[in-house]
Amino acid sequence: MDSIKKALTEKGKKAFVPYIMAGDGGLESLKEKLLFLQECGADAIEIGIPFSDPVADGPTIQKAGIRALSNGTTLRKVLENIQSFKTEISIPLILMTYLNPLVAYGIEKFAKDAANAGTSGCIIPDLPLEEEDFILPALEQHGISLIRLVTLTTPVERIKEIGSRATGFIYAVTVTGITGARNNFSGELATFLNSVKSVSPVPVLAGFGVSNAEQVREVCEHCDGVIVGSKIIDLFEKGDLAGIKQLVRTAEEVSLT
């Protein structure tokens, strides 16, 4: 079993995966944030690499990216930084990057350096299934799982194909739009999550727009766990560490389905 799938299932509870932007608040704060989230009980952590054209991101993450870029954060610096404290992290770290910074860095070199840094998964939202072949072999060779996304508008056949290739977990996008807090979800959400679950050999985690305990519970009822980004960034910015801890813990209270 791959290490991400194992980490997300072995505790026998719904998974909680926070997202943070590397370099937001200075790269020196990354270690502290990761250790804090690990201590709160996060099951894995998604680390965003800042990029100038983040097409899937809403205002909160766009702003976090701009802050990170303006203090000189690069993919190379992030990987070096993570590598320096990797022995202190025991949960999977998953990098979220758009294709452009990856291609600029070099695919082979990225896969090798990401593995050396101790990361075990990668989300590339602008990499379509049809174009995976130029990157997948390098990731596989270095033991990095490619985490694929499905959305409310992905056709059933495509969801099946993604299910057949899935490693780590499947990222089910809960909204038709960009990242950021939402007041409510589509009426189709439960049906969508159930259909993804029915073809997935790995956990199905839902993300986009989840920003409070009630929504964590609502979404987790129909899948294996949740990913929260914008709200976590907000809470870190406000210094509300108790709020983060409480949100992470919510997933433990949801009964297994």
Ligand SMILES: O=P(O)(O)OC[C@@H](O)[C@@H](O)c1c[nH]c2ccccc12
């Ligand atoms: O911020 P939200 O709405 O909680 O959504 C999660 C999200 O932040 C994180 O997983 C993410 C940030 N940028 C992305 C781009 C594509 C896919 C996923 C992401």
